[in-house]
Amino acid sequence: MNFEVQLGRTIFPNPVLAASGTFGFGLDFPRVANAIGGIVTKAITVEPRAGNPPPRIYEFPGGIINSVGLENPGLKRFRAEILPRLARLKSRLIVNIAGFSIEEFGLLAESLSSERVDGFEVNVSCPNVAEGGALFGQDPKMVERVTRVVRQQTDKTVIVKLTANFIDPVETAKAALAGGADAVTLINTLFGLALQKDGTPFLGGRTGGISGPAIKHFALFCVDRVARAVAIPVIGCGGIMNGQDALDFISAGARLVQVGTASLRNPYAPLEVWCELRLLCRKNRFKNWADVIGRTGRSS
Amino acid sequence: MKQLTATVTDVQRLTKDIFSIWLNAAELAQTAKPGQFVNIRVGEGEELLLRRPVSIADVFGQKVRLIFRIVGKGTAWLSQVPKGCGLDLLGPLGRPVRIPKGRDILVCGGGVGAAPLLFLTRRLARQNRVYVVLGAKSRKEMILVREFKRLRVKGYIATNDGSLGWKGTASELAELVANELNRPIVYACGPRPMLQDIVARLPGHEIWGFAEERMGCGTGICHCCALARKDGGYIRLCRDGPVVLLNGVRL
Numbered sequence: 001m002n003f004e005v006q007l008g009r010t011i012f013p014n015p016v017l018a019a020s021g022t023f024g025f026g027l028d029f030p031r032v033a034n035a036i037g038g039i040v041t042k043a044i045t046v047e048p049r050a051g052n053p054p055p056r057i058y059e060f061p062g063g064i065i066n067s068v069g070l071e072n073p074g075l076k077r078f079r080a081e082i083l084p085r086l087a088r089l090k091s092r093l094i095v096n097i098a099g100f101s102i103e104e105f106g107l108l109a110e111s112l113s114s115e116r117v118d119g120f121e122v123n124v125s126c127p128n129v130a131e132g133g134a135l136f137g138q139d140p141k142m143v144e145r146v147t148r149v150v151r152q153q154t155d156k157t158v159i160v161k162l163t164a165n166f167i168d169p170v171e172t173a174k175a176a177l178a179g180g181a182d183a184v185t186l187i188n189t190l191f192g193l194a195l196q197k198d199g200t201p202f203l204g205g206r207t208g209g210i211s212g213p214a215i216k217h218f219a220l221f222c223v224d225r226v227a228r229a230v231a232i233p234v235i236g237c238g239g240i241m242n243g244q245d246a247l248d249f250i251s252a253g254a255r256l257v258q259v260g261t262a263s264l265r266n267p268y269a270p271l272e273v274w275c276e277l278r279l280l281c282r283k284n285r286f287k288n289w290a291d292v293i294g295r296t297g298r299s300s
Numbered sequence: 301m302k303q304l305t306a307t308v309t310d311v312q313r314l315t316k317d318i319f320s321i322w323l324n325a326a327e328l329a330q331t332a333k334p335g336q337f338v339n340i341r342v343g344e345g346e347e348l349l350l351r352r353p354v355s356i357a358d359v360f361g362q363k364v365r366l367i368f369r370i371v372g373k374g375t376a377w378l379s380q381v382p383k384g385c386g387l388d389l390l391g392p393l394g395r396p397v398r399i400p401k402g403r404d405i406l407v408c409g410g411g412v413g414a415a416p417l418l419f420l421t422r423r424l425a426r427q428n429r430v431y432v433v434l435g436a437k438s439r440k441e442m443i444l445v446r447e448f449k450r451l452r453v454k455g456y457i458a459t460n461d462g463s464l465g466w467k468g469t470a471s472e473l474a475e476l477v478a479n480e481l482n483r484p485i486v487y488a489c490g491p492r493p494m495l496q497d498i499v500a501r502l503p504g505h506e507i508w509g510f511a512e513e514r515m516g517c518g519t520g521i522c523h524c525c526a527l528a529r530k531d532g533g534y535i536r537l538c539r540d541g542p543v544v545l546l547n548g549v550r551l
Contacts, residue, residue: 024521042523050533055514057524061347066516071523071534213346241346264517265341265349267390268303 008157008182016274019260020096038092048074052205058194063214067205098123109153119157125188127209140175147179227253243276253294326362334420338391339518355416367415410490435470439463471497
């Protein structure tokens, strides 16, 4: 069976990607990176960011809450130091970009449209920064404007990573489509607050983003809802720990999936999910991959 | 770093809440260096998502010793693992301690903090003059005294209640010992207040400490275990540590 997926000009050899922020820049586990559909880098901002004070992670049964705060070396150093090293990876490379203004998104897309980069994941949904860009994701008009600016700056694949925090992702997915996006990623982490026994916030950044199996079924709900309502390819993300989880998202209408939190437990997780997904396809005797994608929506 | 399954060959309870387990793990035993740790999968299913980082307390032949204190569900699970079971772990992780030559060395451990210092002291003692200070709240909570004695290093013991050795804290005793030594390099492991106290008491010394912070992946990809550098920004404890020059960080 052929698992290739095309988004924009990028052909992904298989549908399993490593999610942004949970796989670094892909340099640490090249064997995994090269075997999966592609990697999405940690978010890059124009200026370097130190990130939030610790603790940055909280664990609860079935999930985690993180508050890293977009720590990254910034555009200049990413271009000078990291991008050249990424040349030795064979995998499809999607760079996650996070701007604090519309202009910054444009600048990031323009400056990073190098040969090595296959596409961008426009991050309008990080829950861990107070300012600007993260709130864009809650406003369909801003999503459309940001997407359009990025689209104007690059002929690479443009993916918009959407949030489901306080906004119907159908609205923002429509906006991304109108702005010229090739796909949307659903969903980014959900807002979360963890407390210490004395009532003070546990995380150094005060609040964080919830991920892991705990959010899987809400993410599935969003993927199903958007896939049925908007004519834009969806990348499913949220609590995918194994092949069956990945298959669930594909069934709900996702063309590709991203493995995130699972990589914290096991950096080989994206590869394992891909292997398990292939085995499941054999076991289920699927004849045609296209028939599997979105079968949930066609069943009712 | 590798993902491997190591068989538990022995489990011992050292104190009320400190446990020691020996693993059969030939490759890990050969490659692990003092200062490094393993990240252990705990629990069944998806309830506990993150691995638990445990520093390597000792290595003997093909065996690796881990010592940990029960602080929550994950470590409680780990303490219940029966002999003969396989543990899923990633390791060795972290940056090894650079072993100096021909120096006076002061090693200071508080509570369960004595654990990784055992492995370190074993390696340090080969080519340095090593002095060890171990501290605990009371005699009942003191661990590894016999093991350190076998290393034939000079040892000093402090307990907060005076039930064993000198009455006082490990850092107080460490200060007294350090003053008798020639520009010692200090290696410390213990609760954060102990590390802070040592830094305050021994200005001008090169002090390496086993730092702790909530960890996500242990492999450097998630950037969660941030420790603030004095000159701004953060280091990743799992990758740039866990042993760090305390003089350069904000604890």
